[in-house]
Structure formats: C-alpha cells, structure tokens
Amino acid sequence: MxxxxxxxxxxxxxxxxxxxxxxxxxxxxxxxxxxxxxxxxxxxxxxxxxxxxxxxxxxxxxxxxxxxxxxxxxxxxxxxxxxxxxxxxxxxxxxxxxxxxxxxxxxxxxxxxxxxxxxxxxxxxxxxxxxxxxxxxxxxxxxxxxxxxxxxxxxGDGLDAIGEVFVSVNMGSTTLEACAYRRGEQLSPFSTGSVTGNEVDRWIVAAIEEESQDRVHVDRTTAREYKEKHADVDDFEPFADVVQQPGGGSHEFTVDRGVREPIDRYIDDAVDAVANEFLPALANDYTKPYQLALGRPIAVTGGMACIPGLTEEFEARLSAELDRDVEVVSPDDPAxxxxxxxxxxxxxxx
Ligand SMILES: Nc1ncnc2c1ncn2[C@@H]1O[C@H](COP(=O)(O)OP(=O)(O)OP(=O)(O)O)[C@@H](O)[C@H]1O
Ligand SMILES: [Mg+2]
CATH class of the missing domain: 3.30.420.40 (ATPase, nucleotide binding domain)
Structure with a gap:
C-alpha cells in the first residue's frame, strides 16, 4: 500500500x-x-x-x-x-x-x-x-x-476463545510457557527455560556425535535445520548428510537416533512440566477453573508444535500422566x- x-x-x-x-x-x-x-x-x-x-x-x-x-x-x-x-x-x-x-x-x-x-x-x-x-x-x-x-x-475462526476458560501451551525456542485463560485473564502463568527448542538443538548435536561415534560434529544451526526438516514423531525417516573432513575428503553419515531421541525426550519433558509443575499450581489456586479448562481441549502452539505427530503424542502422554483423557488441539501453522x-x-x- x-x-x-x-x-x-x-x-x-x-x-x-x-x-x-x-x-x-x-x-x-x-x-x-x-x-x-x-x-x-x-x-x-x-x-x-x-x-x-x-x-x-x-x-x-x-x-x-x-x-x-x-x-x-x-x-x-x-x-x-x-x-x-x-x-x-x-x-x-x-x-x-x-x-x-x-x-x-x-x-x-x-x-x-x-x-x-x-x-x-x-x-x-x-x-x-x-x-x-x-x-x-x-x-x-x-x-x-x-x-x-x-x-x-x-x-477456530474469530475471537470466541477469548470469552472462555482454557489452557494454552506455547512451545518456543527459549521457553515453554503454559497459562490458563479466563475470559482473557491470565491464571497461573508458567514459564520454564529448560524445555525448549534450543535445548533440543543442543541434544541433537550431542546425539549425532554419539550416533556417529564421534566422527560427526554439526553446529546448532545445522541441528535446528535437521529438526525443522526431518523431525517426525510417527513417520521419521533416517536421512543422510555429508561433512568435509578436516584432513581432506568427505564423510557421509546417516542420522536416525540423533534426531529421534531428542524429540522423544522433549515430549517427555514438556509433559512433565505441564502435568507436574503448571497444572498442580493452577489446580491449587483455581480449582474450579482448572476442572473447567481440562474438560476442554488444550491449545498447543509455538514452533516446536510444527513437528508432525508431536501434539498427538503430547496428548497421549499427558493423558497417561494425568490419568484422565485430555484433548489437545493445535492451529494449522503453530509457528x-x-x-x-x-x-x-x-x-x-x-
Ligand atoms: N517446522 C518446524 N519443525 C520443527 N521445529 C520447528 C519448526 N518451525 C520452528 N521450529 C522450532 O520452534 C522453535 C521456535 O518456535 P517459536 O517461533 O514459537 O519460538 P520464538 O517465539 O521465536 O521463541 P521464544 O518464544 O523463545 O521467544 C525453534 O526451536 C524452531 O527450530
Ligand atoms: Mg515465542
């Protein structure tokens, strides 16, 4: 314009x-x-x-x-x-x-x-x-x-959710945040810097070193790109890449556990933070709104929720951890x- x-x-x-x-x-x-x-x-x-x-x-x-x-x-x-x-x-x-x-x-x-x-x-x-x-x-x-x-x-469309009581979880690069909303008001906002996309990138660097028996060292930007391109909870396909060796020549390697395991650990940690830190605090301070919110779908957003299958797996493990069925929804493009x-x-x- x-x-x-x-x-x-x-x-x-x-x-x-x-x-x-x-x-x-x-x-x-x-x-x-x-x-x-x-x-x-x-x-x-x-x-x-x-x-x-x-x-x-x-x-x-x-x-x-x-x-x-x-x-x-x-x-x-x-x-x-x-x-x-x-x-x-x-x-x-x-x-x-x-x-x-x-x-x-x-x-x-x-x-x-x-x-x-x-x-x-x-x-x-x-x-x-x-x-x-x-x-x-x-x-x-x-x-x-x-x-x-x-x-x-x-x-959904529009602004309807603003008038409701619900829980939202944001999975970002430097924090995982969880908060309940009551007609737009924040209840028990929670944030942790230990369950993060950046941390997953670091785990991928270490896991690839281990998987390649110390032959392959990638930087964190490369690890982030592997994660964004290949991470998939249900249909992960091992993939190959090539690094130049310091002494000359190149080395082709395959990444499998190097991406799979960090993602698996991330989901466990996210479930743990939500089920054992955020939700108990919410239940303690706002018992009825907590019950209301858990009866509705939990919204999961943020870049890490782009990983295919992640929200479904988060839903399954969170339900198991809480010992009750909770539903998780995410937007078409969580990022x-x-x-x-x-x-x-x-x-x-x-
Ligand atoms: N398509 C994707 N697949 C996998 N991971 C992704 C994808 N898109 C983004 N991410 C990851 O999500 C994280 C970024 O999420 P988001 O954009 O919500 O964070 P941010 O708002 O920039 O960070 P913060 O909330 O910490 O300030 C990064 O770790 C990024 O690698
Ligand atoms: Mg963010």
Whole structure:
C-alpha cells in the first residue's frame, strides 16, 4: 500500500490491522496482502551492521541475509521476545523499522503484539518505547500474551476463545510457557527455560556425535535445520548428510537416533512440566477453573508444535500422566498462529 491510499483506521479499514509476534528465533508479521486477504511474513529476529563501501555510512542488514552473510557479527536481538537492555532496545528499533519499511506497513495501523507471558515489566516497557518510536506507533498499539493469541486460531475462526476458560501451551525456542485463560485473564502463568527448542538443538548435536561415534560434529544451526526438516514423531525417516573432513575428503553419515531421541525426550519433558509443575499450581489456586479448562481441549502452539505427530503424542502422554483423557488441539501453522491471533484482535480494535 502506498502512502496515498492509506486510510484512516477510524473508518474500520481492516487492512490497517497488523498482528506481530516477536520471537527470539523468528518475528512474524500478519498484514493485509493489499487484495482483501491477509499474509504472514517470517523473518529471523537478527541484524548485522556493516559499513557502506562507498560512503562509509553504517548500514543495517536483517533476517536471513544477516545470519548467512555475517555469521561472525550477527546479533539475535531478543532473548525472550522482549528487549532487555538499552543495546537491545536500539537493535530492536532498527530491526523493527527495517521490517516495517520492507512490508510497507501503514503508519496509522492498529498493531497488536503477541508477547511472552512472563512477568517482565521492564521488557514490556522497552517494547513500548520501541513501538512508540517507530513509524507505525501513530495508530493504536496493544500487547497480548503470545499463548492467548496463538490459541485463537487453534480454536477456530474469530475471537470466541477469548470469552472462555482454557489452557494454552506455547512451545518456543527459549521457553515453554503454559497459562490458563479466563475470559482473557491470565491464571497461573508458567514459564520454564529448560524445555525448549534450543535445548533440543543442543541434544541433537550431542546425539549425532554419539550416533556417529564421534566422527560427526554439526553446529546448532545445522541441528535446528535437521529438526525443522526431518523431525517426525510417527513417520521419521533416517536421512543422510555429508561433512568435509578436516584432513581432506568427505564423510557421509546417516542420522536416525540423533534426531529421534531428542524429540522423544522433549515430549517427555514438556509433559512433565505441564502435568507436574503448571497444572498442580493452577489446580491449587483455581480449582474450579482448572476442572473447567481440562474438560476442554488444550491449545498447543509455538514452533516446536510444527513437528508432525508431536501434539498427538503430547496428548497421549499427558493423558497417561494425568490419568484422565485430555484433548489437545493445535492451529494449522503453530509457528505463526500468535501473529494471526494478534491480527484478529487488531481487527476487532478497529
Ligand atoms: N517446522 C518446524 N519443525 C520443527 N521445529 C520447528 C519448526 N518451525 C520452528 N521450529 C522450532 O520452534 C522453535 C521456535 O518456535 P517459536 O517461533 O514459537 O519460538 P520464538 O517465539 O521465536 O521463541 P521464544 O518464544 O523463545 O521467544 C525453534 O526451536 C524452531 O527450530
Ligand atoms: Mg515465542
């Protein structure tokens, strides 16, 4: 959309609704496609700066280009979805402005941000200053919890889930979060940094070393790519890859347990955290809402829920652990659902 046809959001122009999910791995924008529909854009949440070879000015590169061209200097900006110190605020401002520019987001947009549920007032304040300083800070801006936004598409179209009592679990790269919602209010928010996608990547590195009897060492980016491409709970196919040997020549190897076992362990750990840490706290503080919420499907979102078969296996093991049948639902695209849900809220705000 050019500046000329940007319209006043007071005229209920839904194309001015923007949903944003800021994640430590990827940032997702849900915006109008300019043809009456919507589209989602994923960008790695990182930037690199370099000096212009001709003018000497400092230039900024962001996303995948930055990660690939400047592995030595790339900075992943957010550690938990929120900027934590002055330096990351400055980085977040530049990153954010670059994406807003790239996607031509209207200055008058109503923007809803999906943010982590953790109690991080300083982080939310920092995010607000980033948003207010940005060129889309002129319209309405609000923050909602990521696990609430992500749950909306898991439960269907529209915003119905906001009026209900339910439990939502978000499986991200640096945290696993679980929270109950009662008509949009957070009950017993829980977050752990020990059951995470990043941790799985580290386990894959170690498991491949073990499986190859120390002949193969992959880095964590490669491990993440193996996971995102090959992990599959029910239909995992062992796959081959090739590494160059330090002394020359190449070595072909097959990965089987190297990906399967870390995923298996992740599901066990996730079940353990939800069944034995989060749910007991919820039951203790809000006994009736806990019963209500467990009688409904639990929403599971976040990038790790993209792994085929993971939510079904999580459902089976959680039911076994709780000794009662619970149902688990996930949105069509768990990695971008939070941005989609945020955009639905933004449409409503307009
Ligand atoms: N298709 C996929 N298959 C398997 N894993 C995936 C897939 N897509 C993303 N992931 C994994 O999900 C994790 C990222 O999830 P998500 O995008 O929800 O996290 P985030 O919001 O960036 O992180 P955080 O919530 O910690 O800030 C990473 O570990 C990533 O490798
Ligand atoms: Mg996240």
């Amino acid at each position: 050019s500046d000329d046809d940007s319209t006043d959001i007071n005229e209920a122009d839904e194309s001015a609704a923007v949903g944003v999910k800021l994640g430590s791995t990827r940032t997702v924008f849900d915006i109008s496609d300019g043809r009456g529909g919507r589209e989602r854009h994923l960008t790695l949440t990182c930037l690199a700066t370099y000096e212009d070879a001709i003018t000497g000015d400092e230039r900024v590169l962001f996303g995948r280009e930055a990660a690939i061209e400047y592995p030595d200097a790339v900075r992943f900006i957010l550690r938990s979805g929120l900027p934590e110190d002055d330096e990351s605020v400055a980085d977040a401002e530049r990153f954010f402005e670059a994406i807003v520019d790239a996607h031509d987001v209207s200055a008058e947009s109503a923007v809803v941000y999906a943010v982590p549920t953790i109690d991080n007032e300083a982080g939310v304040e920092n995010l607000k200053s980033v948003i207010e300083g940005s060129s889309i800070g002129r319209g309405e801006t609000r923050c909602y919890p990521e696990s609430l936004c992500g749950a909306l598409p898991a439960y 971008t659902a939070a941005a989609e849900g945020a955009a639905r809220i933004a449409e409503r705000l307009i």
